[in-house]
Amino acid sequence: MKPKLTTMRGDRDGAHLLVIAGVHGDECEPMVAARRLLRRLRFMRLRGQVTVIPILNEDARRRKERTGGDGLDLARTFPGRADGSLTEQVAFTATQHIGNADCLIDMHTGGNRYRIWPLAGYMVHPNSEILECQREMARAFNLPVVWGSDPALEGRTLSAARDANVPAIYVEYLGAAPFCRHAVRVLTNGCLQTMASLEMIDWPLPANQVRYWAEDARSGAGHLQACHPAPFAGTFEAAVELGENVEQGQMLGRFSGIVGERMVEIVAEQSGRIVCLAAPVRVEPGDGLVVIVEFENA
Ligand SMILES: [Zn+2]
Missing domain, CATH: 3.40.630.10 (Zn peptidases)
Structure with a gap:
């Protein structure tokens, strides 16, 4: 085609x-x-x-x-x-x-x-x-x-x-x-x-x-689907907004299984601003949930 x-x-x-x-x-x-x-x-x-x-x-x-x-x-x-x-x-x-x-x-x-x-x-x-x-x-x-x-x-x-x-x-x-x-x-x-x-x-x-x-030329930087991976199949409910400044260790949202079981909190692995958020739809294990980028002038 x-x-x-x-x-x-x-x-x-x-x-x-x-x-x-x-x-x-x-x-x-x-x-x-x-x-x-x-x-x-x-x-x-x-x-x-x-x-x-x-x-x-x-x-x-x-x-x-x-x-x-x-x-x-x-x-x-x-x-x-x-x-x-x-x-x-x-x-x-x-x-x-x-x-x-x-x-x-x-x-x-x-x-x-x-x-x-x-x-x-x-x-x-x-x-x-x-x-x-x-x-x-x-x-x-x-x-x-x-x-x-x-x-x-x-x-x-x-x-x-x-x-x-x-x-x-x-x-x-x-x-x-x-x-x-x-x-x-x-x-x-x-x-x-x-x-x-x-x-x-x-x-x-x-x-x-x-x-x-x-x-950021480090390995993997810019790979939107690799950050904060989903621990199992389920949905993500974000507690942060695009563009928001977050600190390492801050709670980013809650992730739960398809019918609400097994809730876990997703925690920021680094500080920076939120660039990408998974929508509240079903995601598979390993799918990225949140991307955080550190900006020079943030
Ligand atoms: Zn695309």
Whole structure:
């Protein structure tokens, strides 16, 4: 299954930006924002070219779930395989598109199962020129949080971009909520602002909204699903909010079995601000419940 894409070419030279949405099938706002971006660009003079893939994982979108029918998380399957399962084939195709681009934006939300503080993230790339470009793209997207993380993480659009030396950011915007039109606006504008910073369009840059910035290249940093794992199958009831400052040892919420049995308190393993919270839906043993990040300017 080849994902549908649209390429728009400008009449002047410039960068080739790839915008991807719908890596996960339960994240609708980025898909709508990607289409809206194309409509907005029709009325702008473009330098270079932009390729937009509004729904990379069509199988997962049909199921309205994070993964497709083969159960593989596309965001852990890169670079994929040409002769693999459907998800592996999609990853393989997307890897080729990433390799053909000069830079990448990959848009997400927390889907059905997570709420994530609006953030732009990138890998702390060993090449300083690429790292600086990623920092600038993440800043220009203009969400409250910027987070540079472990460059050794595998399986992602960002790891495919890292291997191809293509500057790349991913963005996250809330989730576990009804469809959010505000998210669509913010994500669309974020792409336009990033394109302006890449000198692909003329677009007035708004005031800088970035409030918190962290760069952490330690192993595992940026792996949203690995922190504070669920001890067994059950549901999490958070006692903290996104963005809240917590201390190590603080109670983050209560976790209980599917029918309320075996309640345990989940306690902060570190101090910092809450970046990601599991929604109060069933989670499996080992699924991450809370992500805490220490910010330099928190
Ligand atoms: Zn996602």
